[in-house]
Amino acid sequence: MNSNYAQLLQQDVPLTWYLLLSAVLFCLGIVGFLIKRNLITVFMSIELMLNAVNLSFVTFAHQWHAVKGQIFVFFVMMVAAAEAAVGLAIIIAVFRARATLAVDRIDLMKL
Amino acid sequence: MTILQFFLWSLLKVIVVTVVMLMSVAYTVLLERKLVGRIQNRWGPSRVGPFGLLQPLVDGAKLFLKEDLVPSAVYRPLYLISPIIALGCALISIAVVPFGSPDVTGPGGFHFFQISDINIGLLFILGITSIGVYGIALSGWSSNNKYSLFGSLRSSAQLISYELALGLSLVGVVLRAGSLNLREIVESQGNHGLVSWNLFGGFQFVAFFIYLMAAYAETNRSPFDLPEAESELTAGYHTEYSSMKFAMFFMAEYANMITVGCVATLLFLGGWTSPFGSLIPLPQNILVQALLPIFWFVFKVFTFLFLYVWVRGTLPRFRYDQLMNFGWCYLMPLAILNIVATSLWLAYK
Amino acid sequence: MHLILFIVFAGFCLAGAVNLLVQTHPINSALSLIVVMTSLAVLYLLLGAEFLAAAQVIVYAGAIMVLFTFVVMLLNAGREERTLGSRAALVVGFPAVVALLAVAATVILHTQGLGTAAMRDGITSTQELSAVLFTKLLLPFEVTSVLILIAILGSVALARSGEGERTPGE
Numbered sequence: 320m321n322s323n324y325a326q327l328l329q330q331d332v333p334l335t336w337y338l339l340l341s342a343v344l345f346c347l348g349i350v351g352f353l354i355k356r357n358l359i360t361v362f363m364s365i366e367l368m369l370n371a372v373n374l375s376f377v378t379f380a381h382q383w384h385a386v387k388g389q390i391f392v393f394f395v396m397m398v399a400a401a402e403a404a405v406g407l408a409i410i411i412a413v414f415r416a417r418a419t420l421a422v423d424r425i426d427l428m429k430l
Numbered sequence: 431m432t433i434l435q436f437f438l439w440s441l442l443k444v445i446v447v448t449v450v451m452l453m454s455v456a457y458t459v460l461l462e463r464k465l466v467g468r469i470q471n472r473w474g475p476s477r478v479g480p481f482g483l484l485q486p487l488v489d490g491a492k493l494f495l496k497e498d499l500v501p502s503a504v505y506r507p508l509y510l511i512s513p514i515i516a517l518g519c520a521l522i523s524i525a526v527v528p529f530g531s532p533d534v535t536g537p538g539g540f541h542f543f544q545i546s547d548i549n550i551g552l553l554f555i556l557g558i559t560s561i562g563v564y565g566i567a568l569s570g571w572s573s574n575n576k577y578s579l580f581g582s583l584r585s586s587a588q589l590i591s592y593e594l595a596l597g598l599s600l601v602g603v604v605l606r607a608g609s610l611n612l613r614e615i616v617e618s619q620g621n622h623g624l625v626s627w628n629l630f631g632g633f634q635f636v637a638f639f640i641y642l643m644a645a646y647a648e649t650n651r652s653p654f655d656l657p658e659a660e661s662e663l664t665a666g667y668h669t670e671y672s673s674m675k676f677a678m679f680f681m682a683e684y685a686n687m688i689t690v691g692c693v694a695t696l697l698f699l700g701g702w703t704s705p706f707g708s709l710i711p712l713p714q715n716i717l718v719q720a721l722l723p724i725f726w727f728v729f730k731v732f733t734f735l736f737l738y739v740w741v742r743g744t745l746p747r748f749r750y751d752q753l754m755n756f757g758w759c760y761l762m763p764l765a766i767l768n769i770v771a772t773s774l775w776l777a778y779k
Numbered sequence: 780m781h782l783i784l785f786i787v788f789a790g791f792c793l794a795g796a797v798n799l800l801v802q803t804h805p806i807n808s809a810l811s812l813i814v815v816m817t818s819l820a821v822l823y824l825l826l827g828a829e830f831l832a833a834a835q836v837i838v839y840a841g842a843i844m845v846l847f848t849f850v851v852m853l854l855n856a857g858r859e860e861r862t863l864g865s866r867a868a869l870v871v872g873f874p875a876v877v878a879l880l881a882v883a884a885t886v887i888l889h890t891q892g893l894g895t896a897a898m899r900d901g902i903t904s905t906q907e908l909s910a911v912l913f914t915k916l917l918l919p920f921e922v923t924s925v926l927i928l929i930a931i932l933g934s935v936a937l938a939r940s941g942e943g944e945r946t947p948g949e
Contacts, residue, residue, distance in 0.1 A: 331895035332785045335887055337826070340789050342883040344815075346876050347796040353872035356859045359805045359851055363812050366843070367796060370819055373835075381826045382894055386903060386911045389828050393912070396838050397923045401930035403843045407850045408934035420856050423864045508806070549904060553833035560841020564813070567845065571806075571852045583852065590845060610905055 337378040344371035358410055358420045362403075369399045439536070443545050444525075451524055455684045456486035462739045469743035493680075496673040501574070504670065508572035513671065513678035516565025520685035523558040526551040527692045528613045531702050531723040534716065543702075543724065544613065551612040552604065555693055556597055559648065563589045565682065566650075566667050573670040581666025584750055585650055585657035591757040592647035592654075598765035599640040602772040603628050603697045616701030623707025627700035633775070636768045638698045640761055642737070645690040647757060649683060652742040656750050691734035695727060699734075702727045781898045784825055791818040803858045805851045809844060816840040826896055830905045 348371060351364030373392045380388025410420070417425055460475065460482060467474025475482035500509070530543025541547055548554060563586050570582020604610060606628060607618040620626035628634045647654040658666040668679045695701055702723030704710070712719055748756065795815035799808045820835040850856075859865075912920055 328780055328783065330782045331897040332781050332825075333895050334893045335890070336785065336789070337822070337896070338887045338890075338893075339884060340792065340822075342880060342887060344792060344796055346880040346883070347793075347800065349879070350872065350876050351796075351800050353868045353876070354800065354865055355808075356862060356865050357805050357856060359847065359854075359856055360799070360808045360859070363799065363805075363808055363847060366839075366847075367799065367812060367815065370816060370839070374819060374822060377823050377826050377828050377831060378896075380828065380903075381896055381900070386907055387916070389831055389903060389908060390912050390916055392828070392831055393834065393908075394919060394923055396834060397927060400838055400843055401927050403846055404930050404934045405937070407846055408937035410850060411854065412937050414854050420854060421859075421862075423862050505806075508810075548829075549902070550829050550833045553830070553837065557833055557836035557841060560837050560845075561817075563841065563845055564848070567848055567852070579852070583849070586845065586849065590842065608906075 334378050334382055338375055341371045341375040341378065344368075344374070356422050358413065358422055358425065359407075361422060362406055362410065366399060366403065369395060436538075436540070439540060440545065443542070447524060447545060448521065451521060451685065451688065452681070454688055455681050456490060458684045458688060458735060459489070459680075460486050461735060462742070465736070465739040466743045469740070490677075493673060493677040498673040498675070501670055503574045505572040505574065508568045509670075510675075512565045512569035512572065513675040513682070514565075515568070516562060516682035517678040517685070519558050519562035519565065520682040520689065523555045523689045524685075524692065526554050526612055527689070527696065528616065529692070529702065529724055529727045530720060532613055532617075534720040542720070547611070547613055550610050552600060552610045552615070552693075552697075555689070556593070556600075559596075559686075560590075560593060562682075562686070563593075565679075569671070569679070570667040573667070575670055578667050578669045581657045581669070585667055588647055588650070588654065588657065588750075588753060588757070591754060592644045592761070595640055595757055595761035595765050596644035596648055598762065598769060599637045599644060600693075600697060601765075601769045602634050602637045603632070605769070605772050605776060606632050606634070612696050612701075616696050616703065619700045619703065621703060621707055623703070623709060624700075624705045626707065627698065627703075627705075629698040634698060634768075634772070636764065637772075638694070640765050640768065641694060641698070644757075644761060645694065646738070646741065647753070649686045649690060651683075651687065651738060653745040653748050654753055656747055656753065687735065687738060688731065691731040691738070692727075694734050695730040699730045701730075781825060781896065784821070785896075788818040788821045788825075791815070792822070805856045805859075806848070809847050809851055812847070813840050813844045816844065827900055827902045829902050830908050 345368050348364045348368035351367065352361055355361050355364060373395055376388050376392045376395070380386065380392075413425060414420055419425065463485070464474035464476075464482065475485040478484045478488050500506070525545045526548060528541070528544035528547070532541055532543070532547075534542060536542055566582050566589065567586040568582075570578040570580075570585070573579070603615060607615040609615060609618070619628055619632070622631075625631045629638050646652070650658055658668070668676055671679060704722070704726050712722070792815050795811040795813075795818065798811035799815070802808050802811065816835060816839045820832040820840070823829075823835060824832040
């Protein structure tokens with residue numbers, strides 16, 4: 320019994336599990352994008368999707384011992400930061416114009 | 431060394447460092463009160479114990495025994511969790527700080543004087559500082575009080591603005607040392623005493639100056655303490671907190687001061703190396719060899735804290751727009767110029 | 780050891796992501812997302828990307844999510860409502876996403892040649908990362924910095940134009 324647990328502790332993690340986690344997080348992000356009714360939460364689901372993709376990049380960088388995979392993650396992070404800044408400024412502008420953050424009420428260009 | 435032994439020794443290190451840290455926080459409060467008192471031509475706490483040395487214990491007992499009020503309209507989960515985040519982050523960042531010489535090692539290269547020797551130690555501290563902003567941001571919002579909200583929004587904006595100047599000012603030191611590992615940064619400052627420290631021999635005085643000011647803003651201390659000034663915002667983000675939760679915020683502020691002081695000594699003042707370098711040879715006694723670097727480290731952190739309190743007692747407070755203007759329009763470009771100058775110096779050396 | 784750490788932090792990731800979907804108040808969703816991002820930082824560390832783990836905590840969990848939290852606090856976003864739109868999205872969207880997940884999982888599980896990750900695998904040091912970033916990938920690096928500059932200018936302009944409209948006679 321003891322050696323069974325010790326063997327369990329020494330096991331490696333197959334990279335398939337990391338990729339599956341990344342896929343599940345991505346799909347949860349899509350679900351959030353579709354079902355949430357608050358503009359900010361929808362935006363947060365987009366960030367979740369970006370993070371899921373980052374995880375799969377890092378997994379493949381580990382697989383092929385390629386540093387470029389990690390550098391691409393770095394770029395994705397920078398782009399996500401820029402996008403979050405501009406996106407939140409747009410959300411604030413929308414809130415100023417419509418006084419609501421509910422997605423169902425901001426679905427027409429006409430006020 | 432087996433895993434169990436490593437785990438137990440590390441646990442011992444963690445306990446010792448945490449206890450020392452908490453005691454230092456308490457006595458930093460006393461240091462501040464006495465120093466500010468002397469600057470203002472009065473004694474400071476002097477009745478409890480000799481020279482007021484038992485004051486922190488009595489203060490701790492008072493804060494513990496006070497009534498713990500939780501207003502009814504607060505958003506409870508965040509209200510209860512924010513002091514934990516603030517104090518937790520303040521205490522965690524001491525884990526990567528080497529406070530003694532790594533030459534004295536245990537079996538299997540076990541560092542006695544650093545809890546965790548990671549390659550990205552400096553980034554770890556910057557990351558924990560970034561997470562510490564949440565303690566302040568969430569406390570103001572969850573208190574359901576307009577003064578708290580104002581104080582916390584101002585404080586968080588100030589913190590994230592000065593984080594930038596803080597990080598950029600440290601890049602010069604990292605360029606000179608070629609590593610983000612705190613132990614290697616100290617070791618790169620050579621063993622020639624005062625002149626080889628990054629502040630003097632490394633010409634990083636501009637960076638030290640920027641770091642000093644960014645550190646004052648990061649820890650919400652004078653002259654950047656508008657978010658918690660009593661005359662402005664009725665104590666800002668910790669208005670609605672009482673007893674232990676307030677004590678946790680209070681401890682978090684002083685623990686942050688100590689951490690920032692530790693980082694400054696490691697990066698600019700040569701860490702555990704003595705200012706006399708190799709002029710005074712170390713005695714062969716292993717105990718002295720282990721304890722003397724710790725003494726130098728503590729002495730340097732103490733001078734940094736002294737500077738902190740000195741500035742607090744002397745300078746008036748910045749207005750909020752002056753504060754933000756200073757951080758973005760003066761400190762950040764100056765830090766970038768410092769990086770450019772350091773890189774040019776290193777490239778042409 | 781690696782296995783236990785992976786299971787614990789992957790569990791935190793999934794719990795945080797599910798909590799993001801389940802919670803009605805945006806501040807709770809924001810906090811769950813912070814938990815997801817910090818757990819992902821630990822997973823990057825397990826895969827040997829130490830600089831990325833630190834960057835994830837500093838940039839994502841410590842700056843971007845603070846921005847989200849600010850906006851939630853400033854706009855005082857309240858709890859969500861259950862509307863017709865959200866029910867329709869649940870009915871249509873959920874099966875579609877499950878189908879997508881099934882396709883992705885099939886592709887991943889049928890891939891040959893994926894290795895394993897273990898504690899003994901080397902850590903990619905920051906020096907290696909910067910050696911490639913500042914030599915071979917210098918152009919994307921510079922373009923990204925221009926992109927961030929544009930983003931700063933854009934968000935300042937957007938935040939300012941709202942106030943500019945309100946002052947009369949200017």
